Amino acid sequence: QVQVVESGGGLVKPGGSLRLSCTASGFKFSDYYMNWIRQAPGKGLEWLSYISGSSRYTHYAESVKGRFTISRDNSKFSVFLQMNNLTAGDTAVYYCARGNSLDSWGQGTLVTVSS
Amino acid sequence: DIQMTQSPSSLSASVGDRVTITCRASQGIRNELGWYQQKPGKAPKLLIYAASSLQSGVPSRFSGSGSGTEFTLTISSLQPEDFATYYCLQHHSYPFTFGPGTKVDIK
Numbered sequence: 001q002v003q004v005v006e007s008g009g010g011l012v013k014p015g016g017s018l019r020l021s022c023t024a025s026g027f028k029f030s031d032y033y034m035n036w037i038r039q040a041p042g043k044g045l046e047w048l049s050y051i052s053g054s055s056r057y058t059h060y061a062e063s064v065k066g067r068f069t070i071s072r073d074n075s076k077f078s079v080f081l082q083m084n085n086l087t088a089g090d091t092a093v094y095y096c097a098r099g100n101s102l103d104s105w106g107q108g109t110l111v112t113v114s115s
Numbered sequence: 116d117i118q119m120t121q122s123p124s125s126l127s128a129s130v131g132d133r134v135t136i137t138c139r140a141s142q143g144i145r146n147e148l149g150w151y152q153q154k155p156g157k158a159p160k161l162l163i164y165a166a167s168s169l170q171s172g173v174p175s176r177f178s179g180s181g182s183g184t185e186f187t188l189t190i191s192s193l194q195p196e197d198f199a200t201y202y203c204l205q206h207h208s209y210p211f212t213f214g215p216g217t218k219v220d221i222k
Contacts, residue, residue, distance in 0.1 A: 044202065044215050045202055045204075045216075047204070047210060050209070101149050101164040102159075102204065102206070105158040105160070107158055108158055
C-alpha cells in the first residue's frame with residue numbers, strides 16, 4: 001500500500017538548519033510530484049513546496065522562499081526539505097504528501113526552533 | 116495568491132445530523148479542490164478530490180459538490196468518528212492554499 005514516512009525533525013536553535021526526509025513506498029515514486037506541508041501548534045495547514053517527478057519544477061510558499069529548498073532522489077524514493085535560517089515561526093509538524101491531490105500523507109515530523 | 120475561506124469555523128452537531136461545510140475561493144479554481152479530515156494528533160486524510168469524487172475507502176456519507184468559487188462538503192448522517200476538523204485545499208494554482216478549517220464537535 002501507499003506509504004510515506006517523514007524523518008529528520010528535532011530541536012534546532014534560531015538561525016540554524018535542518019534537513020527533513022520523506023521516504024515513499026507502494027507506488028511508482030518518479031511518476032508523482034511531492035509536497036511539503038506544515039502545521040504550527042494549534043494552527044491550520046500551510047502548504048510549503050512541491051517538486052515534480054523529474055525534479056524539473058519546484059514551487060515555494062512566499063513564507064519559505066529563499067530559505068527552504070526541496071529536492072528528491074528517485075533512486076532512493078525520497079524527497080527532502082532543506083531548511084535554513086530557521087526562526088521560532090517555523091516551529092511546526094512537517095508533513096509530506098503525494099501528488100496534486102495530496103492523497104497520501106505521512107505521520108509528520110516535529111520541528112522545534114528554540115534557543 | 117488564491118484565498119480560501121470556510122464557513123462555519125466551528126459547529127456543534129449530534130450523531131445522525133446532516134452537516135454541510137462551505138469553502139469559497141477568491142477566484143475560480145474549476146474543480147481543483149480537495150477536502151481533508153484531521154483528527155487531533157493525526158495527519159490529514161483526503162476525503163474528496165476534484166471537488167466531488169469520493170476517495171477510495173471513504174464512507175459514502177461524505178459527499179462534495181461545487182465548481183468555480185463555491186464548494187460544499189456534506190456529511191449525510193454524522194457518526195461518532197466524524198468529529199474532527201475539516202479543511203479544503205485548492206490545487207488550481209501555486210501556491211496551493213488551504214482553508215482555515217471547520218471544527219466539528221459534539222453537541
